[in-house]
Amino acid sequence: MSGSLFRSEEMSLCQIFLQSEAAYACISQLGELGLVQFKDLNPDVNAFQRKFVSEILRCDEMERRLRYIEKELKKEELKIPDTDENPTAPAPKEMIDLEATFEKIESELREVNTNAEALKRNFLELSELKEVLKKTQVFFQEHGQHNIIGDAQQALGQGEDTQTGNIQLGFVAGVIPRERMPAFERMLWFACRGNVFLRYEEIPQVLEDPVTGDGIHKSVFIIFFQGDQLKSRVRKICEGFKATLYPCPENPQERKEMLNGVSTRLEDLKTVLNQTKDHRNRVLVGVQKEITAWIIKVKKIKAIYHTLNMCNFDLSHNSLIAECWCPVMALEDELSGSTVPCILHRMDTKETPPTYFITNKFTVVFQDIVDAYGIATYQEVNPALYTIISFPFLFAVMFGDVGHGTIMFLFGLCLVLMEKKLISMKVKDEIALTFINGRYIILMMGAFSMYTGLIYNDIFSKSLNLFGSSWYPYYKNTTFEVQKSFVLDPGTMYDTEKGPYPLGLDPIWQPATNKITFTNSFKMKLSVIIGISQMTLGVLLSLVNHVYFKRTLEAFVEFVPSLLFLLCLFGYLVGLVFYKWFLFNQKCTQCAPSLLIHFINMFLMKYQPVTEIPGTNTTTFECIKYDKDLEKLPCSSQTVFFDNQQMIQTILLVTGVLMAPIMLSRKTICPERKQGLGAVSERALISQEEMPDNVSFHSNRVKENNKCNNSPLYH
Numbered sequence: 001m002s003g004s005l006f007r008s009e010e011m012s013l014c015q016i017f018l019q020s021e022a023a024y025a026c027i028s029q030l031g032e033l034g035l036v037q038f039k040d041l042n043p044d045v046n047a048f049q050r051k052f053v054s055e056i057l058r059c060d061e062m063e064r065r066l067r068y069i070e071k072e073l074k075k076e077e078l079k080i081p082d083t084d085e086n087p088t089a090p091a092p093k094e095m096i097d098l099e100a101t102f103e104k105i106e107s108e109l110r111e112v113n114t115n116a117e118a119l120k121r122n123f124l125e126l127s128e129l130k131e132v133l134k135k136t137q138v139f140f141q142e143h144g145q146h147n148i149i150g151d152a153q154q155a156l157g158q159g160e161d162t163q164t165g166n167i168q169l170g171f172v173a174g175v176i177p178r179e180r181m182p183a184f185e186r187m188l189w190f191a192c193r194g195n196v197f198l199r200y201e202e203i204p205q206v207l208e209d210p211v212t213g214d215g216i217h218k219s220v221f222i223i224f225f226q227g228d229q230l231k232s233r234v235r236k237i238c239e240g241f242k243a244t245l246y247p248c249p250e251n252p253q254e255r256k257e258m259l260n261g262v263s264t265r266l267e268d269l270k271t272v273l274n275q276t277k278d279h280r281n282r283v284l285v286g287v288q289k290e291i292t293a294w295i296i297k298v299k300k301i302k303a304i305y306h307t308l309n310m311c312n313f314d315l316s317h318n319s320l321i322a323e324c325w326c327p328v329m330a331l332e333d334e335l336s337g338s339t340v341p342c343i344l345h346r347m348d349t350k351e352t353p354p355t356y357f358i359t360n361k362f363t364v365v366f367q368d369i370v371d372a373y374g375i376a377t378y379q380e381v382n383p384a385l386y387t388i389i390s391f392p393f394l395f396a397v398m399f400g401d402v403g404h405g406t407i408m409f410l411f412g413l414c415l416v417l418m419e420k421k422l423i424s425m426k427v428k429d430e431i432a433l434t435f436i437n438g439r440y441i442i443l444m445m446g447a448f449s450m451y452t453g454l455i456y457n458d459i460f461s462k463s464l465n466l467f468g469s470s471w472y473p474y475y476k477n478t479t480f481e482v483q484k485s486f487v488l489d490p491g492t493m494y495d496t497e498k499g500p501y502p503l504g505l506d507p508i509w510q511p512a513t514n515k516i517t518f519t520n521s522f523k524m525k526l527s528v529i530i531g532i533s534q535m536t537l538g539v540l541l542s543l544v545n546h547v548y549f550k551r552t553l554e555a556f557v558e559f560v561p562s563l564l565f566l567l568c569l570f571g572y573l574v575g576l577v578f579y580k581w582f583l584f585n586q587k588c589t590q591c592a593p594s595l596l597i598h599f600i601n602m603f604l605m606k607y608q609p610v611t612e613i614p615g616t617n618t619t620t621f622e623c624i625k626y627d628k629d630l631e632k633l634p635c636s637s638q639t640v641f642f643d644n645q646q647m648i649q650t651i652l653l654v655t656g657v658l659m660a661p662i663m664l665s666r667k668t669i670c671p672e673r674k675q676g677l678g679a680v681s682e683r684a685l686i687s688q689e690e691m692p693d694n695v696s697f698h699s700n701r702v703k704e705n706n707k708c709n710n711s712p713l714y715h
Helices: 020-033 053-075 094-143 145-155 178-191 228-240 252-288 291-308 364-373 384-399 402-417 419-424 430-437 439-456 477-482 515-548 552-583 595-604 645-664
Strands: 011-019 170-177 197-202 218-225 244-246 312-314 319-327 343-347
Touching: 011 020, 020 291, 020 319, 053 094, 053 252, 053 291, 094 170, 094 197, 094 218, 094 244, 094 252, 094 291, 170 178, 170 228, 178 197, 178 218, 178 228, 218 228, 364 384, 364 439, 384 402, 384 439, 384 515, 402 419, 402 439, 419 430, 430 439, 515 552, 552 595, 552 645, 595 645
Parallel strands: none
Antiparallel strands: 011 319, 011 343, 170 218, 170 244, 197 218, 312 319
């Protein structure tokens, strides 16, 4: 059944002879098809010794420049358009034009950024100088020039009546980050032994860092001191705390004139900064629409040259020789759009081909779930085919609610109807992307949950009485007002004339106090039956693989012991469930043996003697005929289901246990199968060392469910 989801596609190893002039075009076209996985014919050659290493290095440099441009766009908060445009790989001659374009844009942006950074640094310095002049001017005006100096002299112990009263005090002014001000003040006090006078005030406006653009808070300070020694010490402390000192004239008139000059220069700088920002914005806006296509083109060029490096170079014929895996169904297609022909030769090999499944938007998510646990080897049965039904149904067995299932179904239906719009949005959030990609699973899980909810008669944890209850007596509303809960006994309340409830559980179980006990037992048994049935299907599928690959010995050593182990132990448990359902009716449920205790005792080989009904030769499991006598017997006395049960269970247990070592000895009995590439997922065939970049090449044919993830070109 090649060519279907049941088995992987039949693959063929092909040898391609490419003329040097057409090699680039042929590889480009093969990449657009996405149906080829190339082999590396130079595994022992260093990456820097291959033929096209210089072209790959050029692509690396172009990618670096594009990353820089992209970073600048994000810094400017310009959204990069993410369209469905998928340009083809440009010709080798276009690389020169792309390189020149990227180099020009990068140099222009770097020059603009350098100038803007210098202007911002100058603007910051002038802004700080302006604040220093303003604060000192206000400071001297409020306290008076002579008064403030007198206060400083008094603080330093230099009154005017002393001999040192005529000594002039010096001062410095500057700015310092606000968070360093307390430590700066303490250091001045201890280092200068209290012989300095410090006054400071915080700058109200937030200044901008010229490099990072972050806001910074600073404070203006003025320090009075006496003598050159203290002056040198103060300057060293300021330097250590990265405080910036600015010139501040002592004359008020000079300070005013300097302040006016600084204000004028700041206005001019604002104009220049705005013009620089506008120019940078124009450059980035021009790049904004093209950068996505540029990134795809560069990655495609790099992928093509990376693939060409895997080929052998034939000097005698001036051609390249490549080997690749390709689906047989695609061999008859045109492999190159070039006018120069290439030669394709199919090769015979004993290597295991890679696994490739044709998937579509519906089956791909189920295939991904299976691949997450393990990859089917080449031509093995694909479990994803059965997962399409079993996965949502097993979920519904646990979920089982009509109300919640309807909500899930409608949510999945909305995702399916809006899939084109959602896919075009290119959602980056991982959680949202999981819901979008799993839209068909959500839809099916909701639909199956509605079905199992009907079986459980459960809608928002409530029951519906659609067909009339099969229990009697039929209670009136007054009865429910008096008695809120009921213990239902199937042996006394079941209406045999009306028959069982037509669909699902009887709604009368909703008010019963033993509802959980009954429904949990019911759901648990169904879950065991379905789960063991699924495991049995998996074991049976292994037989299909053994027959297909003609592995007779492995079928006897692996399949037969696995099936016997499963059926002798867990298959027997399923049989007991059905046997108990048919043997015990509603009148003798209370005296039926417990399956759980019964199964545990089977492994412990613990058996109790069979209790017989007094005056008869019949064991207690025939309680349907002897319910009067059974009323005198405790239910725990029921220990068997059928005659010779102990002997049969012992045989099944010993058989199942003996199968375990046989299954474990398969590797020693059977020769090890060579997995090759077939044991690797089609999405994991290309290692990071072989393909450093993930490139998405698409064609109309690929979009029609022929996506081949085996290709080292395009992943």
